[in-house]
Amino acid sequence: MPGPPRQVVIVGFPDAELLDVACVSDALDAANRIGARPPYTIRLATVDGHPFRCQSGLTLTPHLRLDQVRGELDTVIVAGGGGHTAAARDERLLEHLRRLSRTSRRTASVCTGSTLLAAAGLLSGRRATTHWAYASRFAEKYPAVTVDPVPLFIRHGDVYTSAGVTSGLDLTLAFVEEDHGPAMAREVARALVTYLQRPGNQAQVSMFLSGPPPEHGQVRDLAAYVSEHLADDLGTPVLARHAGISTRQLTRLFDAHLGTTPGKYVRTVRAEHAARLLSGTDLPLTAIARHCGFGSTETLRQAFLDHFDTPPSAYRRVHLRQAYS
Structure with missing residues (x-):
């Protein structure tokens, strides 16, 4: 016999x-x-109702006030959103x-809802994530x-935090899998016509989507050159010669406009391109590496381990499973 409904409260604010x-x-x-047993009872609550x-x-x-x-x-x-800073100053809300x-x-948060959990002291001493654009201010x-801006969601004990906006869906699918098993989570993902299931440690934002191209002309040209010549020698001396500048100047430009070194930038571009090949082709690892x-x-x-915190073979298995589920 299934137990009583699972009581879920979503905390909102202006x-x-x-x-x-x-x-x-x-x-x-x-x-x-779909048939979750026991089912979820879902209620939305705010300080004043x-x-x-x-x-x-x-x-x-x-549905009700938090004191109810x-x-x-x-x-x-806890939801996030533009009002998270003001909500985090409401001591009544934090005490609830x-x-x-x-x-x-x-206990969990979506996006900048992590602000409220942190303000309430519920994240102290824990590892947590939030929307990538807010992570540095949050930290x-x-x-x-301990703020980690990379994963889609993090569990530390009985507290969960997720990244920006739709990562709340990934987190909720993980809850369904915890509660009712992977088959139920797959059925929910199919019903919602969503991507099943991005693992929590997947990077929440690709460097190719994280912002506009660099404004600096030389850096923008070098970034394009790297993307077009991944199989070639892309060492710092080679890139400096291509740009007609010293290696020291190249390093200064990358730090100022990309926030990283040329070597780390190249390695990240290569890892993300490998991820696309792993999920979109059946090329063997040797061919992808080359x-x-x-x-x-x-x-x-x-x-791949450094960038995605998962080996390429496991990444491919997850994404092939998602493609054919």
């Missing part, structure tokens, strides 16, 4: 990100419709989070938190 709420609620609702305007301009009506949430809970999950966390099996403001400029499959493996 100027929350609508997707941070919807990714969680819709994934759990899909699990219920009043309707609130989301960052997009749409208005949500909560009583008893044992399965999951408390502390209280609810004590009675909940797991500076909350030095007691095509991307790695001297051997072991060099490819080490670069």
